[in-house]
Amino acid sequence: MAKAGIVVLLFTVLVAATPPAGLGVSFGPKAVDKWFKHLPHAKEKITKLHFYYQDIVSGKNPTAYQIAQSNFTAKSPTNFGALSVMDHLLTETPDPNSAVVGRGQGTYGFAALDEVGLLMTLNFFFTQGKYNGSTLSVLGRNAYLNKYREMPIVGGTGVFRLARGIATAQTNYFNVTSSNGIVEYNLVVLHYDIK
Template sequence: MSMAQGVVLGESKAVEKWFYKLPHAKQKVTKFRFYFHDIVSGKNPTTVQIAQSNMTAKSPTAFGFVSMIDDPLTVEPEPNSTIVGRAQGIYGSADQNEVALLMTLNFVFTTGKYNGSTLSVLGRNPLFHQYREMPIVGGSGVFRLAQGIAAAKTYSLNTTNGDAIVEYNVKLLHYHDI
């Protein structure tokens, strides 16, 4: 099959057909929960720091560090729980006054009814707030043109090694019956 910018040309016709039907589509509200496992320690970390500024080590908020992530998403908070996908992207400390991250990532679903679909998140994550919400700015597959909120709540944080488990409650609008 021919490829154009990573898309199989036959599949791009299916997307074109999908967009043609879009004016007649209904929006659907979808809600679900999963757990994000951000592992920075040990032999197989899922998060690695890729950059920092000269002042990061002196900053009380670690301002200026940037990390690349490929974190598992699970059904329950236990590390051996069923994996439903991965959180892949970049986050960095973007606030000089409080610990707050700029999150740019995709939730990539690898099993179940959302298998092969993604949600894109771009937003501010003030880590020590009990409730944080970040906008969902798009998606693919089942979630084409999705918009919504990814609400985060820390389930556990190991202050010694930095590993964290975060509960995400997602609420989004997307199209169906196309």
């Protein structure tokens, strides 16, 4: 009986959290069922996205916070064992005041002993234009101090249901003192075109 109550509560939370209609793709359980019904006839398409991730970890208004660390972290030159949560702005240009296209939300853990290597669990949540309300999920290794990094896109929602692809990251700016940075992202996404 308790399991049934949890399922009903979870379903209620999910339905209540769905974005409003009129965002270019229908949301909600009936819309998803309709979407899957048309999936066998859908064509796969490629979408390329480009934006900047405003990585603010210090100052008056940080958008990332460390939430845990291991007993070893304080002794580690790579911050091994630290875990942080983030909610960074995604902007059209490197300028933090440029148009916001979404949020980069998730967690990252310092998961390498010999270099700064992050395990990223990141959702790109889009808040503007035809992708408004849709997400792309990234799960992978981010060797943050390398100039160029690749991470897999493992899924998505809304326009990007059943998405897969690659996210490439390149540091545009990094302040050694504050550890704040700006990361340029280029995404290539395979997903389905269902009207």
